[in-house]
Amino acid sequence: MKLTTVLFDLDGTLLPMDQDKFTKGYFTLLTQKMSAYGYDAKELIDTVWKGTAAMIKNDGSITNEAAFWKVFVMQYGEKAITDQEHFNSFYREEFQAAKAFCAYEPKSVETIKKVKELGLQSVLATNPIFPRTATESRIRWAGLRSDDFVFYTTYENSCACKPSLSYYQEILRKLDESAEECLMVGNDVSEDMVAQKLGMHVFLLTDCLINKENKDIHAYPHGSFDQLMAYIEQRMHA
Secondary structure, three states: OOOOEEEEOOEOOOEOEOHHHHHHHHHHHHHHHHHHHOOOHHHHHHHHHHHHHHHHOOOOOOOHHHHHHHHHHHHHOHHHHHOHHHHHHHHHOHHHHHHHHEOOOHHHHHHHHHHHHOOOEEEEOOOOOOOHHHHHHHHHHOOOOHHHOOEEOOOOOOOOOOOOHHHHHHHHHHHOOOHHHEEEEEOEHHHHHHHHHHOOEEEEEOOOOEOOOOOOHHHOOEEOHHHHHHHHHHHHOO
8 A cells, every 4th residue: 555644753753852851851941930830849740740641541532631631630729720821831932942952853854855745744743742832842943844744743632642552543533544554753662663553654763762661673664864765765666
């Protein structure tokens, strides 16, 4: 079946980063902002992690956004609801400083351009644990635009997270595509390569490799951006 769509992860794939460094920097910015509104740093970070866990365990009955804020309301009560605009303003403003914890890879831009030139559509399949505002910011940090993608996942428009197969199935339904027509490109062996179980083609980008389970990466096509383009062109002519 002909390849029609390439799904790209963002963090560590199109946007190079050290995940731990980024997370630490992000939490520092968040707690600095929210301390002015009476939020204890440790409690806030713990609650964000609990909300993230709720999104990852989401059974698909509600959006990830709803799953996240349900945890916040349980922890902080009505204060969480009244302060939601402060969190929104954080992602519009202070969060922009987190660009310093990321790198820039020109080949990300080149690859998206080449994929389009080949007549393929690009989807941004980033784990939808962030609001749309934060996702669109990270797209810009990578030197790209939101309209480079026919669809991008955020916590507002998704009801599942990686590594759940439901996450990928949800994208396929929205695109009205079959798994066999799609290629998933990512740097995380556990979260991104799992798409292969649905019948998707996969490519493991190794520049910022995450392999927490120490799996044999030779089980997957893998390598650099140049090797990715060679693989895509090979698939196009298969």
